[in-house]
Amino acid sequence: MLFFLKKSVAFINNSLLLLNQIFKLMATEETTTSTTGKSTSKIWVWILAAALLILAGLFLWDKHRSNNRYKQLETQHQQTAEEFAKFKTQNESMEANYADLQKRYNTLNSEVGGLKDSSSNKQAEIERMRVQLARQDSLVRVINKLVTGAMNGFKSDELKVQVRDGKVYVTMLDKLLFKSGSADVEAKGQNAIKKLSKVLLNNPDIGIMVEGHTDNLPIKTSQYKDNWDLSAARATNIVRLLSADGLPQKRLTASGRGEFAPVASNNTEAGRAMNRRTEIILTPNLDEIYKLTTK
Numbered sequence: 001m002l003f004f005l006k007k008s009v010a011f012i013n014n015s016l017l018l019l020n021q022i023f024k025l026m027a028t029e030e031t032t033t034s035t036t037g038k039s040t041s042k043i044w045v046w047i048l049a050a051a052l053l054i055l056a057g058l059f060l061w062d063k064h065r066s067n068n069r070y071k072q073l074e075t076q077h078q079q080t081a082e083e084f085a086k087f088k089t090q091n092e093s094m095e096a097n098y099a100d101l102q103k104r105y106n107t108l109n110s111e112v113g114g115l116k117d118s119s120s121n122k123q124a125e126i127e128r129m130r131v132q133l134a135r136q137d138s139l140v141r142v143i144n145k146l147v148t149g150a151m152n153g154f155k156s157d158e159l160k161v162q163v164r165d166g167k168v169y170v171t172m173l174d175k176l177l178f179k180s181g182s183a184d185v186e187a188k189g190q191n192a193i194k195k196l197s198k199v200l201l202n203n204p205d206i207g208i209m210v211e212g213h214t215d216n217l218p219i220k221t222s223q224y225k226d227n228w229d230l231s232a233a234r235a236t237n238i239v240r241l242l243s244a245d246g247l248p249q250k251r252l253t254a255s256g257r258g259e260f261a262p263v264a265s266n267n268t269e270a271g272r273a274m275n276r277r278t279e280i281i282l283t284p285n286l287d288e289i290y291k292l293t294t295k
Contacts, residue, residue, distance in 0.1 A: 141163075144161060173273065215259060232255070
């Protein structure tokens with residue numbers, strides 16, 4: 001490019017020098033013509049040639065400038081095209097990322113909505129459970145009061161009413177219910193069972209578990225193999241009395257615990273007397289609470 005530029009400049013300079021020579025010749029020709037009275041047409045040929053050379057030089061110079069401008073524009077066009085392609089790729093990537101983020105947002109938003117609904121449902125279940133537990137607790141307190149009132153004619157070393165673990169325990173010692181080694185319920189004991197039955201008949205939401213307990217002194221008779229056998233027979237007989245008083249059998253359960261759940265030491269007579277007992281455990285119906293906890 002620089003070579004072409006130098007050549008063009010040199011061509012124009014030469015054309016200008018030639019034109020200068022033509023002007024000198026014209027001056028000389030005018031002098032000769034004025035002296036001799038004659039003129040020649042050669043001078044005009046030189047003028048025309050010089051003019052053509054100048055025009056050619058100007059044409060070449062303009063062409064050179066046009067070529068340079070074209071190359072600059074072509075370079076700019078190429079750069080612009082590359083930048084456009086780059087921005088287009090970035091834009092497509094951003095659109096893809098946006099679509100992905102929008103999808104994730106919609107998914108998370110849906111999950112949040114589900115969690116809110118689930119949380120609301122759980123709160124409602126917790127509230128129902130709280131109400132149910134409060135009702136059961138209230139029922140236990142009412143049953144405890146009713147049973148205590150019904151059994152107030154018995155001595156504390158014969159019968160006790162206690163609330164433990166949300167249940168009412170009616171503990172009847174053997175001196176109230178049975179003779180030693182027997183599972184037949186004494187008259188005084190039958191009277192106590194009948195009074196308890198009246199309270200339970202009016203409260204159908206109470207489950208009834210009868211547990212027989214003994215001390216650890218071994219027993220072996222023709223009727224009972226061991227303490228476990230004796231405790232089960234005593235619990236069963238109590239259940240039969242409750243059933244005879246009108247309590248539905250599906251509410252009743254008999255269990256023999258033998259000597260394996262003592263409440264006192266078996267090393268003393270007083271302790272063994274406390275262990276020889278029958279516990280009637282009154283439990284509120286927990287079906288509704290169970291349903292709530294298993295959802």
